[in-house]
Amino acid sequence: MDFDKNIFINCPFDDEYFPLLKPLLYTVKKIGFNPRISLERNDSGEIRLHKIKELIESSKYSIHDLSRAKAKKEGEYFRQNMPFELGLDLGCRDYNKGKEFKDKKILILEEEKYSTQKALSDLSFADCKCHKGDAEELVYEVRNWFAENGHKKVPSASSIWDGYNVFYADLYEEKSKQGFKVKDINRLPIPEFMGYIDEKIK
Amino acid sequence: MAKKSSRPKPPSSPKRTHVVKRDSGWAVKKEGTKRATKVYTTKEQAVKGAEKSRKSGSDVVIHKKDGSIQKWVKSKK
Numbered sequence: 001m002d003f004d005k006n007i008f009i010n011c012p013f014d015d016e017y018f019p020l021l022k023p024l025l026y027t028v029k030k031i032g033f034n035p036r037i038s039l040e041r042n043d044s045g046e047i048r049l050h051k052i053k054e055l056i057e058s059s060k061y062s063i064h065d066l067s068r069a070k071a072k073k074e075g076e077y078f079r080q081n082m083p084f085e086l087g088l089d090l091g092c093r094d095y096n097k098g099k100e101f102k103d104k105k106i107l108i109l110e111e112e113k114y115s116t117q118k119a120l121s122d123l124s125f126a127d128c129k130c131h132k133g134d135a136e137e138l139v140y141e142v143r144n145w146f147a148e149n150g151h152k153k154v155p156s157a158s159s160i161w162d163g164y165n166v167f168y169a170d171l172y173e174e175k176s177k178q179g180f181k182v183k184d185i186n187r188l189p190i191p192e193f194m195g196y197i198d199e200k201i202k
Numbered sequence: 203m204a205k206k207s208s209r210p211k212p213p214s215s216p217k218r219t220h221v222v223k224r225d226s227g228w229a230v231k232k233e234g235t236k237r238a239t240k241v242y243t244t245k246e247q248a249v250k251g252a253e254k255s256r257k258s259g260s261d262v263v264i265h266k267k268d269g270s271i272q273k274w275v276k277s278k279k
Contacts, residue, residue, distance in 0.1 A: 019266075019268030019269075019270065020268070022268075022269070022270075023268065023269055134267070135223075135267065135268040135269055136223055136224075136225075136267075161222075161269075162220075162222065162231065164269050165220055165222045165263075165265050165269045166218075166220065166233060168265070168269050168270055168271060169218060169220065169233075169263045169265075169271065169274075172263075172270075172271045172274070173274075182271070185271075186270055
């Protein structure tokens with residue numbers, strides 16, 4: 001796959017985050033990029049860390065959403081996978097000699113402004129974008145990041161957001177006709193969901 | 203006698219009106235149009251506002267704030 005078009009997505013994979021992940025995937029594809037995510041394939045025999053490294057090394061761009069790293073209640077561990085994978089990505093960019101890796105572009109998302117800097121002061125240089133846990137806001141931030149990185153003819157955030165709502169209505173209508181219940185539609189596996197986006201936006 | 207056209211009919215455009223989250227409010231937007239018909243402060247107001255479209259033959263698709271579907275109300279026609 002094309003390194004220049006690949007974008008590594010590092011985020012939580014739970015039911016709580018799926019309402020943000022799905023519009024994120026749609027936005028990336030709508031702008032013409034190829035999201036690479038560890039859920040894109042499921043092989044129980046594959047070592048997860050190897051998979052993550054392969055995704056990072058094959059992607060010029062990456063989006064790291066650190067918004068759900070924080071523990072929500074007393075006694076709960078905070079989630080370290082996302083900051084760890086961000087570290088791997090920064091290492092890949094900074095320690096590799098190849099020019100393609102030096103050109104890597106990284107977007108860090110957070111839910112509350114400056115929350116990342118509070119927990120990860122090594123990243124106090126970073127200009128993180130804040131989505132406030134809101135899907136529409138996330139679409140705006142991701143779209144604008146592509147534009148800030150020099151991409152031309154990026155559709156407006158409003159048109160992407162409206163397009164996503166229409167896309168979801170199409171998905172709902174077609175799958176309902178096939179006998180899918182609402183919970184089946186909302187919990188489609190990510191590869192199937194991404195395949196459906198491809199069908200609709202080609 | 204006029205010859206019947208053999209040209210196939212274009213597919214009918216989807217008659218759907220969406221209630222979608224828009225910035226700090228809720229918009230009523232007919233599918234295929236560029237602009238929202240109106241943006242309301244609350245979702246409840248927007249759902250009421252979409253009722254006109256339903257009477258004129260459009261399904262009303264009420265979205266959740268994440269874009270997924272909360273309710274699909276069939277048209278009255």
